[in-house]
Amino acid sequence: MKYPKLRELVEAIKAVLKGPYTSKFPAKPYVPHPNFRGQVVYDEDKCLGCLACVEACPANALAFEDIIEGEGVPKRVMIHYTDTCIFCGVCVDTCIRETGDTGIVQTNEWELSYFDRADAFETIEKELQLCEYCGVAIGTKDHLVWLAEKLGELSYSNPTLYLSRLKELGLVDENITTVYKDDGRSDRVKILCAECRRRTTTYPEE
Ligand code: SF4
Ligand code: SF4
Numbered sequence: 001m002k003y004p005k006l007r008e009l010v011e012a013i014k015a016v017l018k019g020p021y022t023s024k025f026p027a028k029p030y031v032p033h034p035n036f037r038g039q040v041v042y043d044e045d046k047c048l049g050c051l052a053c054v055e056a057c058p059a060n061a062l063a064f065e066d067i068i069e070g071e072g073v074p075k076r077v078m079i080h081y082t083d084t085c086i087f088c089g090v091c092v093d094t095c096i097r098e099t100g101d102t103g104i105v106q107t108n109e110w111e112l113s114y115f116d117r118a119d120a121f122e123t124i125e126k127e128l129q130l131c132e133y134c135g136v137a138i139g140t141k142d143h144l145v146w147l148a149e150k151l152g153e154l155s156y157s158n159p160t161l162y163l164s165r166l167k168e169l170g171l172v173d174e175n176i177t178t179v180y181k182d183d184g185r186s187d188r189v190k191i192l193c194a195e196c197r198r199r200t201t202t203y204p205e206e
Contacts, residue, residue: 041107
C-alpha cells in the first residue's frame with residue numbers, strides 16, 4: 001500500500017479545516033480578488049471622445065460613430081463591445097486624461113453573459129463640434145475645451161481652440177461671426193477644421 005506524503009496530508013487537513021478552494025458559483029455569487037481586471041466601462045462625464053483608446057485597443061473592442069445628420073445636436077457615439085473585449089486595460093493606460101481620472105475605467109465585473117450577442121455592447125455619447133465653414137466633424141466639444149485648458153495661453157494661437165473655450169464660458173456672442181462665406185478674412189475667426197483653416201489663412205483657391 002502506498003501511503004500519502006506529508007505535504008499531501010497537510011493539504012488534506014487544510015482543506016478539511018478551511019473548506020474547498022473552489023467557489024460555490026452559481027449557487028453563491030463569486031467575489032473576485034480586488035485586483036482582478038474585469039470589464040472596462042466608459043465614464044460619460046470624464047471621457048473626451050478623443051478616440052485614443054479606440055486606436056490603441058488590440059482586440060477592436062472599441063469603435064465610434066459620428067452622427068451629424070438628423071434631429072438633435074451632432075454627436076459622437078463611443079461603443080464598447082463587451083463580447084470582444086479581453087479586459088487587457090490598454091485603453092485605460094492609453095487614455096489621455098490623468099491616471100485615476102480616466103474616461104474609461106477597469107472594474108472587477110466579470111459576469112457578462114447575454115442571451116443575444118447583439119446586445120453585448122455599451123455606448124456613451126459626446127457632443128460634436130462641426131467646422132463652422134464646411135460642416136465636417138472637428139472633434140468633440142469636450143476635447144477641444146480640454147485642449148484649450150491644457151495649453152493655457154498657447155491656445156490663443158489657434159482660433160478654434162480659444163473660441164471653443166470662450167464659447168464654453170459663455171463669453172462669445174454667436175453673432176460675432178458672419179454667415180457670409182468668402183473663404184478668407186471674414187471666416188478667420190471661426191471654429192474651423194484643419195482644411196478650412198488652411199484655406200482661410202492662405203489665399204483662397206481660384
Ligand atoms: S480592455 Fe483591452 S480589449 Fe477591452 S476595450 Fe480596453 S483595450 Fe480593448
Ligand atoms: S478621453 Fe480617454 S476614454 Fe475617452 S476617448 Fe479619449 S482615450 Fe478614450
